[in-house]
Amino acid sequence: MSRYAAPGTADAVMSYQSRYDHWIGGAYTPPAGGQYFENPSPVNGQPFTEIARGTAADVEAALDAAHAAAPGWAATSAGERALVLNRIADRMEENLERLAVAESWENGKPVRETLAADLPLAVDHFRYFAGAIRAQEGTLSEIDPDTVAYHFHEPLGVVAQIIPWNFPLLMATWKLAPALAAGNAVVLKPAEQTPASIHYWMSLIADLLPPGVINIVNGFGAEAGKPLASSARVAKVAFTGETTTGRLIMQYASENLKPVTLELGGKSPNIFFDDVSAEQDDFLDKALEGFTMFALNQGEVCTCPSRALIQRGHYRDFLDAAVARTEQIVQGNPLDTETMIGAQASNDQLEKILAYLDIGAQEGAKVLTGGARAELDGELAGGYYVRPTILEGANHMRVFQEEIFGPVVAVTGFDDYADAMKIANDTLYGLGAGVWTRDGSTAYRAGRAIQAGRVWTNCYHAYPAHAAFGGYKQSGIGRENHRMMLAHYQQTKNLLVSYSPKKLGFF
Amino acid sequence: MSRVELTDAAGELLARLTALHGPLMFHQSGGCCDGSSPMCYPRGDFRTGASDVLLGELTAPGVPEPVRFWMSASQYAYWSHTHLTVDVVPGRGGGFSVEAPEGVRFLIRSRLLTDEELRTLEAEDNPEDNPGDEQGEASRTDRAAPSTGPRPD
Numbered sequence: 001m002s003r004y005a006a007p008g009t010a011d012a013v014m015s016y017q018s019r020y021d022h023w024i025g026g027a028y029t030p031p032a033g034g035q036y037f038e039n040p041s042p043v044n045g046q047p048f049t050e051i052a053r054g055t056a057a058d059v060e061a062a063l064d065a066a067h068a069a070a071p072g073w074a075a076t077s078a079g080e081r082a083l084v085l086n087r088i089a090d091r092m093e094e095n096l097e098r099l100a101v102a103e104s105w106e107n108g109k110p111v112r113e114t115l116a117a118d119l120p121l122a123v124d125h126f127r128y129f130a131g132a133i134r135a136q137e138g139t140l141s142e143i144d145p146d147t148v149a150y151h152f153h154e155p156l157g158v159v160a161q162i163i164p165w166n167f168p169l170l171m172a173t174w175k176l177a178p179a180l181a182a183g184n185a186v187v188l189k190p191a192e193q194t195p196a197s198i199h200y201w202m203s204l205i206a207d208l209l210p211p212g213v214i215n216i217v218n219g220f221g222a223e224a225g226k227p228l229a230s231s232a233r234v235a236k237v238a239f240t241g242e243t244t245t246g247r248l249i250m251q252y253a254s255e256n257l258k259p260v261t262l263e264l265g266g267k268s269p270n271i272f273f274d275d276v277s278a279e280q281d282d283f284l285d286k287a288l289e290g291f292t293m294f295a296l297n298q299g300e301v302c303t304c305p306s307r308a309l310i311q312r313g314h315y316r317d318f319l320d321a322a323v324a325r326t327e328q329i330v331q332g333n334p335l336d337t338e339t340m341i342g343a344q345a346s347n348d349q350l351e352k353i354l355a356y357l358d359i360g361a362q363e364g365a366k367v368l369t370g371g372a373r374a375e376l377d378g379e380l381a382g383g384y385y386v387r388p389t390i391l392e393g394a395n396h397m398r399v400f401q402e403e404i405f406g407p408v409v410a411v412t413g414f415d416d417y418a419d420a421m422k423i424a425n426d427t428l429y430g431l432g433a434g435v436w437t438r439d440g441s442t443a444y445r446a447g448r449a450i451q452a453g454r455v456w457t458n459c460y461h462a463y464p465a466h467a468a469f470g471g472y473k474q475s476g477i478g479r480e481n482h483r484m485m486l487a488h489y490q491q492t493k494n495l496l497v498s499y500s501p502k503k504l505g506f507f
Numbered sequence: 508m509s510r511v512e513l514t515d516a517a518g519e520l521l522a523r524l525t526a527l528h529g530p531l532m533f534h535q536s537g538g539c540c541d542g543s544s545p546m547c548y549p550r551g552d553f554r555t556g557a558s559d560v561l562l563g564e565l566t567a568p569g570v571p572e573p574v575r576f577w578m579s580a581s582q583y584a585y586w587s588h589t590h591l592t593v594d595v596v597p598g599r600g601g602g603f604s605v606e607a608p609e610g611v612r613f614l615i616r617s618r619l620l621t622d623e624e625l626r627t628l629e630a631e632d633n634p635e636d637n638p639g640d641e642q643g644e645a646s647r648t649d650r651a652a653p654s655t656g657p658r659p660d
Contacts, residue, residue, distance in 0.1 A: 037608070040599070053608070164540045165600070191540075192600035192607065221603035229603075242542030243579070244534045245602035248553055265539025302539040348598025348612035352544060359589065359617040398617070401585040402543045428537065428581055474538070474581070 004335040007105045008048065014098035016105075020199040021052045022218060025065030026211025031219075032057035039196050042108030042343040043334055045382030051195045054219030056227035062187045062215040063233045066158040069212025070185035074155045078133045081181055085130035087208045089123045095204050096123070099197070103169050104334045106197040108343030108384065109297050111335050121463055122173040125481075128465035132483045133181035146500035152493040155183035156235035159489065160228045162221075162249075163198070164240040165191035165345050166300040166405075172198055174480045175238050176214065182489040187215045187234065189225055193346045221245070232256045236489070239263070240302070242403075243474055261478030261488050263302060263470060265403045266431030269424040270294075270305035270460065271414075271446065273437040274313035283458075287436045290460040291322045294409035295329055295341050295388045300349070302475075303432030305460055307400055308411045309423055315413045322390070322411075323369050329388050331374055341407060343383040350384040353406035356399055357389065365393035365410065395423050403429075417442065421449045430472030434460045453479070508627045510620075511563040511576045511591040517613065518567030520595050520606060521547075525570050528605050533593070534559070535578040535586075535615070541601040545576070545593055545613045548605060553577075565593070588625070589617045 005012040019036065021028040031052040038047035052058070073081075092099060100114035109118075141149040161175040168190060179186050190198045195218045202216065217224050229237050230252035239249050240263040253260045276287045294305050310318050334342030344350045350373065357371055370389030388407040391399055400410045414420040424433060430452040437443050437458070447455040453470045456462065463469070463481070470479035478488055513521070525531055530550040536542045546553070550572075555561075560583045564573035576593070578586065598612025606613055620628070 166540060220600060220608045222605045223608060226603050241540045241602060242536040242538035243582075244536035244546045244553070245541070246538070248546075248548075248603055251554055263539075265537075265542055300540075346599045348544075348596050348601065348614065351596040351598070351612075351614050355614060355616050356543070362617075362619050396585070398585060398589065402537060403539050404543065405539060428585070 004101045016049045019050045023216040024062045051218045054217045054224035059227040062217045065212040066185040073213050074183040082130035082134045085126045088205050089126035092123045102197045102200045106194050110339045110342045118170045122170045125173045125177045125465045129177040129181040150495040153490045154493045159184045159236045160234040161188045162239045163190045165193035168194040168197045178485040179489045262476040264476040265302045266429035266475045267427045268432035269307045270434035271309045274311040275438045276436050277314035288325045292325050293460045295407040299407040312413045356404045360399040363397045365391040425451050429475045431475035509563045514594045517593045517595045522569030530572045533576040546604045592616045
């Protein structure tokens with residue numbers, strides 16, 4: 001066991017500045033309104049830095065800088081941009097431990113996860129899009145022997161990106177890497193819950209980018225997010241969050257006739273067919289870990305497997321084992337490398353989870369383990385901790401239908417394949433799903449029948465850069481990851497060229 | 508009888524926010540991050556439409572005009588058996604909701620509607636229906652479209 005020292009204390013691998021302004025045009029710029037807000041760590045509830053409170057004037061300044069930088073960045077070769085992305089990846093890898101600790105302190109998630117998942121995935125994401133942009137080619141269509149249609153990829157220009165707080169650096173990377181690879185300049189607003197780690201990241205890589213290619217405006221959604229999302233000066237808005245804000249952003253975009261990509265969450269089913277328990281082997285062990293993935297990142301994942309559907313033939317045995325596995329989760333200081341579950345990202349998030357545990361109990365859901373706030377003491381006393389919770393109930397209950405965004409899984413049984421598909425698809429959302437079976441045919445048919453953008457089959461919570469990620473139904477519009485993401489940050493330019501000297505003959 | 512109400516603390520916050528932003532509205536969010544919580548906007552900022560349901564009009568001291576509480580009809584289909592109370596807790600951020608800069612966050616607390624309450628609400632929602640036509644039990648898990656029709660906000 002080892003524990004990282006808290007940022008800013010003696011022996012810490014990194015420290016935050018006491019204040020962060022906006023990063024605009026390659027320099028720190030104080031907020032036009034002169035105001036700052038405190039940024040607490042969820043680990044102990046104590047503020048560790050203060051952040052510029054952005055307003056429309058700051059957004060305009062960032063857009064000015066982005067528009068100044070965009071033509072130059074768009075004119076660089078794919079090879080030059082790929083080199084910059086690779087250098088960012090290298091710099092992150094060299095500082096991986098520092099970034100991981102910064103992210104844990106900012107978000108409350110265990111450093112065990114940031115070291116092994118968040119940061120390595122972010123590094124790989126930059127490398128993936130460095131490769132993808134060099135491999136991307138336009139097309140040509142030979143219309144007839146004298147006429148050719150050429151298709152070029154061109155950047156959109158200046159794009160707006162609004163980042164969520166659950167994976168502050170990784171979600172910023174998902175949006176930044178394809179946008180930069182495609183040749184766009186960016187104005188990015190981090191979540192007000194987690195505004196600091198992106199600035200620490202920028203402090204490590206700022207020298208690698210031309211000024212103005214990435215601009216960071218901090219602040220609240222109502223004060224900084226709204227002027228950014230509603231600006232006629234952005235060519236596209238990318239947002240990860242929830243449905244009402246998603247609709248609002250589409251509404252703003254419709255006023256300016258701009259495209260959006262939206263990732264709005266889900267209530268993902270994780271389905272365990274009877275044959276999972278046919279053997280006591282590695283696969284069963286893996287499936288039980290797959291069940292327990294609801295606690296990854298404290299359940300603050302858009303694809304949290306928050307509904308577990310277990311076939312009735314092995315229901316009790318599998319669930320008993322799942323409860324036992326869940327009770328082995330180590331909760332504690334996120335900076336301890338043994339800790340598996342840390343703190344929820346904010347006090348209001350904690351309160352929301354507790355409110356859902358309450359309505360779950362009223363609706364008759366049975367608590368199999370957890371079910372309450374975890375009162376940790378000592379240096380963690382002010383932090384926002386919830387015990388990993390398994391609820392048993394029925395799919396019509398609100399705890400089965402709404403995203404709690406906490407370490408809470410709602411479990412129910414199913415009779416057969418048809419019943420499983422009916423329950424799995426009885427939801428407003430369709431972002432992720434898990435299917436666990438030893439039968440390849442069942443796995444294939446279930447994967448195709450579930451109305452969700454990502455169906456993990458005999459695995460869960462893997463996020464490789466070259467697998468498309470995005471939602472069906474109310475879970476959003478568009479995709480992230482994969483080479484296809486470049487299309488969301490590019491225009492298609494068609495040159496339709498005639499090589500014939502002969503007139504058409506109309507006039 | 509209402510489907511949604513305010514705590515005193517939420518009412519006091521609405522009064523302060525109304526002084527800052529003018530008349531307000533709520534739209535209940537779903538989905539990840541700041542979802543599953545009510546979003547508070549200057550009235551008319553968020554355009555409701557035929558896919559939304561008006562759950563109630565909230566009043567509080569110091570809030571001159573009722574604050575309408577909306578939800579998408581598809582979400583309401585899963586929520587209609589519960590009574591909602593808008594509360595407020597210390598918090599940090601929440602989409603574009605106007606209370607976030609004040610260091611607080613609106614929060615929904617829920618309780619089950621009783622069969623009696625459901626009958627009363629259904630009678631109020633469907634004044635043309637026979638009030639003696641009791642459907643209380645069935646409506647506990649009723650997924651039918653709610654009868655409170657949309658109104659532009």
